[in-house]
Amino acid sequence: MSDTILGLRDIRKSFGDTEVLRGISFAARAGEFITLLGSSGCGKTTTLRIISGLETCDSGQVLLEGRDVTDEVPEKRDVNTVFQSYALFPHMTVAENIGYGLKLKGKKKPEIRKAVAEVLELVQLPGFEERRPTELSGGQRQRIAIARAIVNAPKVLLLDEPLGALDLQLRRQMQIELKRLQKQLGITFIYITHDQEEALNMSDRIGVMKNGVFQQFGTPSEIYDRPKNAYVARFVGSANVLRGRAAYEGDTLCLESGGVRMPVLANAAPPAAGEVLTVAVRSEYVDFASETESGIPAVVKEKSFAAGMLRIALETGEGEEVIASRHGIDFDLSPGEHVRFRFRKEHALCVEAEDET
Amino acid sequence: MRKQKKQSRFPDLYLIVLTALMYLPIVIVMVYSVNESKISSVWSGFSLKWYAQLFKDRAIGTAILNSFLLGAISSLAAAAIGTLGAIGTVRTGFRGRGFMEYIATLPMMTPEIILGMIFLAFFSLLGLPFGMTTLIISHTAFCIPYVFMQVKARLAGMDKSYEEAARDLGANRTRVFFDITLPLIAPAILSGMMLSFAMSFDDVIVSVFVTGVKVNTLPILIYTQLKTGVTPKINALCTLMFAATLILVILSSLIGRSGYKKKNGNTGGLQT
Amino acid sequence: MKPKRRGWENAVFLAPLYLFTLVFLIGPFVYMLVLSFMTRAETWGVVQEFTLRNYARILEPLYYNTLIESLKLALLVTVLVSLLGYPFGYFMAKLPPKRRALLLLLVMIPFWTSSLMRLYGWIIIFRANGLLDKLLMALHLIRKPLKMLYTYPAVAVGMVYALLPFMMLSVYSSVEKMDWTLVEAARDLGASPAKAFLTVTLKLTMPGLMTGVILTFVPSMGLFFVADILGGNKIVLLGSVIQEQLMKVHDWPFAAALSVIMMAMTSILILLYRRITGAKEMEGMI
Numbered sequence: 001m002s003d004t005i006l007g008l009r010d011i012r013k014s015f016g017d018t019e020v021l022r023g024i025s026f027a028a029r030a031g032e033f034i035t036l037l038g039s040s041g042c043g044k045t046t047t048l049r050i051i052s053g054l055e056t057c058d059s060g061q062v063l064l065e066g067r068d069v070t071d072e073v074p075e076k077r078d079v080n081t082v083f084q085s086y087a088l089f090p091h092m093t094v095a096e097n098i099g100y101g102l103k104l105k106g107k108k109k110p111e112i113r114k115a116v117a118e119v120l121e122l123v124q125l126p127g128f129e130e131r132r133p134t135e136l137s138g139g140q141r142q143r144i145a146i147a148r149a150i151v152n153a154p155k156v157l158l159l160d161e162p163l164g165a166l167d168l169q170l171r172r173q174m175q176i177e178l179k180r181l182q183k184q185l186g187i188t189f190i191y192i193t194h195d196q197e198e199a200l201n202m203s204d205r206i207g208v209m210k211n212g213v214f215q216q217f218g219t220p221s222e223i224y225d226r227p228k229n230a231y232v233a234r235f236v237g238s239a240n241v242l243r244g245r246a247a248y249e250g251d252t253l254c255l256e257s258g259g260v261r262m263p264v265l266a267n268a269a270p271p272a273a274g275e276v277l278t279v280a281v282r283s284e285y286v287d288f289a290s291e292t293e294s295g296i297p298a299v300v301k302e303k304s305f306a307a308g309m310l311r312i313a314l315e316t317g318e319g320e321e322v323i324a325s326r327h328g329i330d331f332d333l334s335p336g337e338h339v340r341f342r343f344r345k346e347h348a349l350c351v352e353a354e355d356e357t
Numbered sequence: 358m359r360k361q362k363k364q365s366r367f368p369d370l371y372l373i374v375l376t377a378l379m380y381l382p383i384v385i386v387m388v389y390s391v392n393e394s395k396i397s398s399v400w401s402g403f404s405l406k407w408y409a410q411l412f413k414d415r416a417i418g419t420a421i422l423n424s425f426l427l428g429a430i431s432s433l434a435a436a437a438i439g440t441l442g443a444i445g446t447v448r449t450g451f452r453g454r455g456f457m458e459y460i461a462t463l464p465m466m467t468p469e470i471i472l473g474m475i476f477l478a479f480f481s482l483l484g485l486p487f488g489m490t491t492l493i494i495s496h497t498a499f500c501i502p503y504v505f506m507q508v509k510a511r512l513a514g515m516d517k518s519y520e521e522a523a524r525d526l527g528a529n530r531t532r533v534f535f536d537i538t539l540p541l542i543a544p545a546i547l548s549g550m551m552l553s554f555a556m557s558f559d560d561v562i563v564s565v566f567v568t569g570v571k572v573n574t575l576p577i578l579i580y581t582q583l584k585t586g587v588t589p590k591i592n593a594l595c596t597l598m599f600a601a602t603l604i605l606v607i608l609s610s611l612i613g614r615s616g617y618k619k620k621n622g623n624t625g626g627l628q629t
Numbered sequence: 630m631k632p633k634r635r636g637w638e639n640a641v642f643l644a645p646l647y648l649f650t651l652v653f654l655i656g657p658f659v660y661m662l663v664l665s666f667m668t669r670a671e672t673w674g675v676v677q678e679f680t681l682r683n684y685a686r687i688l689e690p691l692y693y694n695t696l697i698e699s700l701k702l703a704l705l706v707t708v709l710v711s712l713l714g715y716p717f718g719y720f721m722a723k724l725p726p727k728r729r730a731l732l733l734l735l736v737m738i739p740f741w742t743s744s745l746m747r748l749y750g751w752i753i754i755f756r757a758n759g760l761l762d763k764l765l766m767a768l769h770l771i772r773k774p775l776k777m778l779y780t781y782p783a784v785a786v787g788m789v790y791a792l793l794p795f796m797m798l799s800v801y802s803s804v805e806k807m808d809w810t811l812v813e814a815a816r817d818l819g820a821s822p823a824k825a826f827l828t829v830t831l832k833l834t835m836p837g838l839m840t841g842v843i844l845t846f847v848p849s850m851g852l853f854f855v856a857d858i859l860g861g862n863k864i865v866l867l868g869s870v871i872q873e874q875l876m877k878v879h880d881w882p883f884a885a886a887l888s889v890i891m892m893a894m895t896s897i898l899i900l901l902y903r904r905i906t907g908a909k910e911m912e913g914m915i
Contacts, residue, residue, distance in 0.1 A: 101526035368720035382750020442646030470851035475657035595746035
């Protein structure tokens, strides 16, 4: 592909005996916003550091505009990083921080001054040139860190959980602003986060990582609506994952659990009857069965209220936990009660079992 | 009620009395430096004549100059060697690291008399002429740990991403060192150097062994005079030295607000 | 290719320290060890002939007694310094911040001041018919001058005085770091103030106290100039013997053997410290 700007090919990396990356490959197009999503220790930061050159890989290739930069030192690579801790040099002013990269490139002073003023305008902090990093708020430091990176007009901008240290409200605001900035500049962003909401909001494509491999790589709607496996379903969609046996009623694939068969949507490679079947159902689609309907028997464990929804935790006869969420505070169920739950076929996705390694 | 009052008073009283006792000998020396009489136990009126005599004394002048030179060169050399060594040790996880750290701080844990002894023996084995060179080498040796420890602590507490950010922005290792690392550890180097200078300027034990016959440092000169005949000039000299120390301490506490803490942390020498 | 380049860069940083310590520290230490097994020449210098006589000589009553006396004095000084310095560091750490900073400065100043000047003050005080004698006679506490100078107590006072700041500061730094809620918890659980101090505070500040003990004990065997100035030639420390053997008697092998013994004692003490506190570095050293 001609507009591929960054390519990773089968990157592997071990620290001592721990394999942190086990074959990471992906390609980012020009102007694309790609998020690497995963919980801590999944290898996303290491991937980012290998792209920037701050870490070397054991095997594999990093391609920047088609050129192999795997063995290139970080200062030679046309990528810049916004660090999680911002890493603003405490002994330099804001202007010196932002101008540092340009100064190293041998740009003249007036030119640097102009570029700094422009980029400060862009991050909406005009006139902050002479401040010291210690005099800035968290949000301001964040913007300066971004300004310091983008002023160099990198091919790719790497962002390592840049909003991690900000409070919720500021995060939301910065999400919108980052997205705006990215569109305006047309730079490829490689963004790291463990917050699925952030990833879904901002990205063109998301790579969900776990144990040093991509679990799934796709657009937000692919990831959210068609999770490939149980981990992605749970991590991105906060879905329930139910395990049972595959059964067929005519052509329809069913999940057999607790002596009940529930029809589900088959995926590309549906299992044969009697094999283990894993199904993902989002909590809002878990219904309670009426007297006449069939449903999987379960016991109510607890009720809690969170983010405008009532969460009802159920436990099936097989000991699996299922969350059902409902609007409103009051719901006529109390812990210890026996219920039966069901879901509609179109809401039950057949997914791959979670990789245990 | 009365008991409680007594309890709350005692710590203050204790601190005041002990601090006063610490300053007693210093104050006495200062008072007698302006005493007219040559006999130090007799007070016969105010006079600055000992100061006048002090300034006429060529030997003392040379000794002061020697001590300054020695302190400056040793602390500079220790700063260079100690700083580089600390960076090398902290930034690399090479195998002999623990051993290297132990060796680098060895002079701190060795009684000074032994340092003096081994330097004397070793330098005469090498056939080095005793004098400024041997003084500088031995003082540098016992000053290195002060810089090394300070810089190491500073580096260990420093966020690695500053250096990484600089590389990411296009600085090579050399630029990173001069633009980022050095400015960030400068306060630690400076305070290590000041401590080194003070240690060198005040050293008697090691110097006695390696000074030879030609070169006199200030502490050695004072030491010999204290052992033989003391003239009240020494009072005046000590007073001036105290004033210089005072200025140095105040300056160093102005350099960084954390100055106290760092210095406090670094009192761990075996020098006295 | 990469690891190679890294190795080369490390070498640039480490080389000066490595070379300097190798040549001017390890070298001399090894030479000291070698020297201690050599024979003294008839008049001057050293003969390269293996012998254990230097170590055997340490057991001769003259030197053995000096060693023991020196150890005893060092022990006495260490105990006095601990008893005086611990409360000082403790109370200092409990002061309000502003007064604490001021006091810290006041403690630092004598520490930075020439030790000879501070000793010289004591000469003036202790001298026969000096300030102390005059004061005590004026108070009618004594009739004849005490003539404290050149006595054992004078040397002890001088050494305590010289080493006290180390103890104060190392105790201070470990008390300052202490988590006071632990003491409060102990009190809450029914411990008396004394019990809480002994079981919690003292335990937690042990590293600071131990650092102070090492910083006092180790040099106190070698401070020959204190013994010289305040003790005349009556009080002889291990350090004084080493200095005398080196500079006056010129028996270097024997001086080396004495140094080896002293170094061994020091090392054992530091090892003990590490064993007791589990620390790799001395508290308050960083």
